[in-house]
Amino acid sequence: MGGPEPAGVEMGQPPGPPSAPAPVGTTAESGLIPGLLARIPWPRWALVAIAVAAAILTASCLLCIVCCCCRRARRRKPRDEEAVGLGSVRGATTTHLVQPEVDDVESGPGGAQQWGRLQLSLEYDFGSQEIRVGLKQAVDLRARGPGGTADPYARISLSTQAGHTHETKVHRGTLCPMFDETCCFRVPLAELPRTTLWVQVLDFKRLSGHEPLGELHLPLGTVDLQHLLELWCQLGPPGTAEAEQTGELCFSLQYVPGSGRLTVVVLEARGLSLELAEPYVKVQLMLNRRKWKTRRTSARKGTAAPYFNEAFTFLVPFSQIQSVDLVLAIWARGSRLRAEPVGKVALGTRASGQPLQHWADVLAHPRRAIAQWHRLRPTQEVDQALGLQLRRRLPLPGS
Template sequence: MGHPAGPHSAPAPTGTSAAPGLIPDLVARSPWPRWAQVAVAVAAAILAASCLLCVVCCCRRRARRRKPRDKEAVGLGSVPGTTTTHLVQPEVDDVGSGPGGAPQWGRLQLSLEYDSGSQEIWVGLKQAADLRREPGGQADPYACVSLSPQPGHRHATRVHRGTLCPVFEETCRFRVPLAELPRTTLRVQVLDFRRASGHQPLGELRLPLGTLDLQHVLEVWRTLGPPGTVEAERTGELCCLLQYAPGWGRLTVVVLEARGLSLGLAEPYVKVQLLLNRRKWKTRRTSVWKGTAAPYFNEAFTFLVPLSQIQSVDLVLAVWAQGSRLWAEPVGKVALGARASGQPLQHRADILAHARRPGARWHRLRPAGEVDQALGLRPRRRLPLPGS
């Protein structure tokens, strides 16, 4: 029997879903406990806030990238100097051409000091800025310093990876008699280091020393000019591969090929020599090639050099040829050791840092006398021929 509905009985449920107690009903019907529901709600709130923060950060980064980088200039006034203020001349070539003018090749900061007692000029390479490169590209620059009337002697800095504003902080010196100083020109080449190909010039500076007042220390910024041709001397270039296994104490030298040799050379070959504590230790030689300025040797030599002696060993690669005389003479040499500089020193450092990994590079041949003088070797004297 049905009971009549009283005044305090609950009303019949309606068919609408938009009831004001929808969320409390869902919470009440959920099989999860109250603490689990609170934890899920807090995690969802944190996830939403993190997504919103990531969107805001991405928008800011895109806005920064859209700003033109050409407006970012290096303030020369904020560059620290190592010379006192009263010894520094005013900057001469500080102002470059604006947009629409001549192309900019960058700027170079250097210091010059001439010692009249020893008749030596000290060249300090400080840094370079705004080197020219393709848009968005990077370079591995290094600088090469030489004096134009003095053949052979030059100084190369170490390579700086992935930058267009390298800080060199290196000093070199050249002997220049006081009478020859007005006719001497300082040449600084900034090059992009390439492992397996020729190095690409980035800019060049030619500074006549006769136009400068070298009675006191001179520190200036100079604008680099268009790069000239890289002077690969008449002796040519040599490509070699090096590998060192410290566990076995095994040094592998592969003489690959040479290029740019003089066509007048007869029967060129390569001598591979190891020096231990500035004394001749081990010597090997490749086969002889005839009638070519680009011989392809591709010959490997293995030397047993313990890890305890690797820092005291100098590797010298020398190209020999008969030439116009009756005996063979060194055409040019490459020194790869702790006393090397520039690219040869970088090549040696790479193979020691990456054990058992081979590395091949081209090296410019230097005059034999210059390399022997740097390594402290005495020249080999030969008896003169009758009638010579």
């Protein structure tokens, strides 16, 4: 009755059935991975999802690495091995049948297309013996600056009237400007066969020399002027020599509408003749085509590029600014030993070309000083445009 209990059985617990022996060769319960999985308190489907995401991320990283290596290998490959020369191809293809590069066209002879084209109209009035030159537009101009664009304008003149020129407005930031301007020149019928129309397209630079973009030389004796002509012409390369001119003048303008102060600062001149002595600048203000106020700078001796840097202030009410003409003229003593005007620049609402553009910029930006170089024009041309009458001077004794 009171015999000993079997070993391995605790007090108060009934003896269980004997455990079956584990199969030989299985590690389902004793392996490392099952032990780790058994310790993670996550469901089995979450573990499978994490494993699939890790596999996809690993495969994506490996694919990116392979693509980067392929790209680097292509870049390191020399271009000489990729390019195919015409000499290595054995066949009927020859080099003159292949379209040349752009650089080859520009550097080759006869490459007039690189300078652009110009559309203009010509009409000759046999009654008044005047020729009307209509400048329509220019296309495919070549920018000479680093920006890839230009501020073009055109200058029109005749070979028989070098002092009479017409300048168009400046068109900002374009290589295909639309000019749509017309100018007239009086040419006798007898001089028409030996007259050449000269059109020069330039890139506007406010404080430096204007860069030429192309030129057109059209002999009027080679065209039929019996009717109105409209034609496209190729621009040629810009020349180094310009038409006959008397120099250039640089000055700045500033206008304050509130106080009506118009400030003119005469800076410097260049390109004057060495034969001129003691040049100076006369600043003249005209109101309603009548002389109103006049100032002048001091004279400079022994130089063809005098530096003045003198300022003059005029009181012009805002109600009269549209009726004012500003005329700057360089005077100097020449061979006649008396001071004579070398050339003039007229600004105002009746001006044209660069002077009109400068005047418009000053009025559009009040209280701001704007400086610019201007080409001097012949005195008679400016006086005729402003309607001034020439004064008759008595000849000096011995002249």
